[in-house]
C-alpha cells in the first residue's frame with residue numbers, strides 16, 4: 409500500500425524543514441525573518457509522505473491599504489521535493505489554502521511566480537489561477553536572469 413499523504417502544522421520543532429525544502433526547490437532565497445515563528449500561522453503546513461516531510465506551503469493574509477480587513481490570502485511559498493511531484497501534494501496544498509480562505513470569508517488567493525518558469529505557471533493555471541499582471545524586475549534583488557514575475561490570482 410502506498411504511504412499516506414498528510415498535512416501537518418509547522419511547529420518550533422519542525423520549522424527548519426520549511427527552510428530546507430524551500431532552499432532545495434525554489435529559485436529564490438528568503439531572509440531569516442521569513443522563518444521566524446511569528447510569521448508562521450494557520451496558513452502554513454508541511455506535507456508528509458508517510459513519515460517523510462516532502463512539501464511546504466506558507467501563506468498569509470493581505471490587508472488592502474486603508475482597510476483593517478484582509479481580502480486576499482497570499483501564498484508566499486509552495487514547494488514539493490522533486491521525487492514526490494505529480495502525486496497530488498501541490499494540489500492538496502491549494503485545496504487547503506482554498507479551504508482556509510473560505511473559513512476566513514476571503515474570495516481571492518494570489519501569488520507571484522517566476523515568469524520564466526512556464527511549467528510552474530501552467531501548473532497554477534491548471535489549478536484555476538489566471539494571470540492578473542506582469543511585474544517587471546520583481547526578482548531582481550534575487551539575481552535571477554529575466555527577473556520578471558507574474559501575479560497569479562484565483563477566485564474562491
Ligand SMILES: CC(C)(COP(=O)(O)OP(=O)(O)OC[C@H]1O[C@@H](n2cnc3c(N)ncnc32)[C@H](O)[C@@H]1OP(=O)(O)O)[C@@H](O)C(=O)NCCC(=O)NCCS
Pocket residue numbers: 433434435484485486487488489492493494495496497498499500519520521522525527528530531534
Ligand atoms: C509546482 C509544484 C508545487 C506542483 O506540485 P505537485 O505536487 O507536483 O503537483 P500535483 O501532483 O498536485 O499536480 C496536480 C495536477 O497538476 C498536473 N500537472 C503537473 N504538472 C503540470 C504542469 N506543468 N502543467 C499542467 N498541469 C500539471 C498533474 O497531472 C495533476 O493533474 P490531475 O489533478 O488532473 O491529475 C511542484 O512542481 C514544485 O514544487 N515546483 C518547484 C517549486 C516552485 O517553483 N513552486 C512555485 C513557486 S511558489
